[in-house]
Amino acid sequence: MIDLKKAQQLILDATPVLGRESVPILDALNRVLVDDITAVQDLPAADISAVDGYAVCHGSLTGASPSHPASLRIIGEAPAGKPCRSTVGTGEAVRIMTGGLLPKGADTIVKIEHTTESGNTVTCNTDPGTGAGIRFKGDSLKKGDVVLHAGDTVHSLEIGSLACLRRAYVTVHRKPLVAIVSTGDEISDFHEPPALDKAMCSNLYALAAQVLETHATPLCLGIVPDDLEAQKNVLSEAMRADVIITSGGTSRGKYDLIHKAFASLGLETRFSSIFVKPGKPTIFGTIGKTLVFGLPGNPSATMLSFEQFIRPALLRMMGHLNGSDASPAKSNGNSRNDPFAHIDSFNRALGGNKAHLRPSQVPLGNIRTGNGRPLGRQTPCHDIQTDQLKVAAH
Numbered sequence: 001m002i003d004l005k006k007a008q009q010l011i012l013d014a015t016p017v018l019g020r021e022s023v024p025i026l027d028a029l030n031r032v033l034v035d036d037i038t039a040v041q042d043l044p045a046a047d048i049s050a051v052d053g054y055a056v057c058h059g060s061l062t063g064a065s066p067s068h069p070a071s072l073r074i075i076g077e078a079p080a081g082k083p084c085r086s087t088v089g090t091g092e093a094v095r096i097m098t099g100g101l102l103p104k105g106a107d108t109i110v111k112i113e114h115t116t117e118s119g120n121t122v123t124c125n126t127d128p129g130t131g132a133g134i135r136f137k138g139d140s141l142k143k144g145d146v147v148l149h150a151g152d153t154v155h156s157l158e159i160g161s162l163a164c165l166r167r168a169y170v171t172v173h174r175k176p177l178v179a180i181v182s183t184g185d186e187i188s189d190f191h192e193p194p195a196l197d198k199a200m201c202s203n204l205y206a207l208a209a210q211v212l213e214t215h216a217t218p219l220c221l222g223i224v225p226d227d228l229e230a231q232k233n234v235l236s237e238a239m240r241a242d243v244i245i246t247s248g249g250t251s252r253g254k255y256d257l258i259h260k261a262f263a264s265l266g267l268e269t270r271f272s273s274i275f276v277k278p279g280k281p282t283i284f285g286t287i288g289k290t291l292v293f294g295l296p297g298n299p300s301a302t303m304l305s306f307e308q309f310i311r312p313a314l315l316r317m318m319g320h321l322n323g324s325d326a327s328p329a330k331s332n333g334n335s336r337n338d339p340f341a342h343i344d345s346f347n348r349a350l351g352g353n354k355a356h357l358r359p360s361q362v363p364l365g366n367i368r369t370g371n372g373r374p375l376g377r378q379t380p381c382h383d384i385q386t387d388q389l390k391v392a393a394h
């Protein structure tokens with residue numbers, strides 16, 4: 001039996017980072033970049049207007065003021081996306097909108113607020129200075145600038161940036177395929193009629209949902225009975241996955257056969273019992289490059305064990321090298337760079353797990369001493385999520 005932190009570290013030490021694949025940018029959401037993303041051209045690619053107004057030669061505005069405005073002839077218009085082909089000379093102006101391409105000959109834009117238009121003439125009552133109102137080529141980015149770095153997680157803002165850079169595809173770490181198996185003669189699925197001696201296999205669906213929440217890919221292989229050969233056959237099929245998760249059969253009873261089934265496939269066991277409750281009879285090991293987790297059958301223990309042990313491993317596989325997709329934050333206790341520190345049951349700075357809004361594993365022998373947080377409105381001890389897990393257990 002090993003302690004919780006040792007178990008967590010053993011898992012991360014055994015977890016590989018998966019290879020790369022090129023995907024459309026929307027499929028890259030919440031995934032980790034493999035390569036730096038650089039600008040392939042200047043942004044903006046040409047001089048454009050930053051305001052609505054009039055593009056002029058600065059020399060045409062000499063001495064312009066409210067008492068001595070400059071009157072210029074309008075020779076064209078440059079809306080965004082429709083450039084004006086005329087060349088602006090002295091005493092001339094082109095009506096221009098935000099984002100419009102700066103016409104040849106113009107070097108200044110006078111804001112529309114400082115002008116008055118009448119017929120084909122615009123009167124400018126100010127001299128804003130040479131270059132005013134212009135976003136010059138490369139103002140935002142120069143060709144070759146690194147915009148996103150390898151190891152960055154792609155969120156909606158990054159998706160927009162990639163689109164601006166005209167990157168329809170991007171290279172990210174591959175999602176792990178996670179095979180999920182529920183074991184036991186006492187469980188059934190939706191296609192079977194209810195029976196007094198059967199419980200619904202809630203673990204199968206809860207684990208699949210947790211895998212999806214982690215942005216990995218679940219492969220549900222269904223229920224396998226308490227039969228050694230049947231379990232060996234299903235686990236052999238599961239070997240095509242990057243991770244195998246089973247629920248049930250991890251204790252030492254007559255019908256707890258998953259240990260033998262794993263051993264027959266060559267499991268290198270890293271641990272088979274943890275000093276925590278619930279979740280004590282948890283198995284972890286590897287078969288080749290495949291990570292194998294044997295979780296207890298109790299739904300509460302199963303879901304909590306996933307969060308404590310499997311979720312960080314899946315995140316590491318997808319390129320979150322510290323096993324967490326949470327932004328590090330300062331802490332006066334355990335470092336939040338620890339991939340498990342965001343689970344406050346194990347953060348000493350937060351003082352334990354009393355009155356949590358979700359059930360939490362507690363290392364055996366530790367006393368619940370309160371959560372160390374300022375208390376506002378008191379919450380009942382029988383919180384909703386705990387009750388839901390109790391229902392699932394039945």
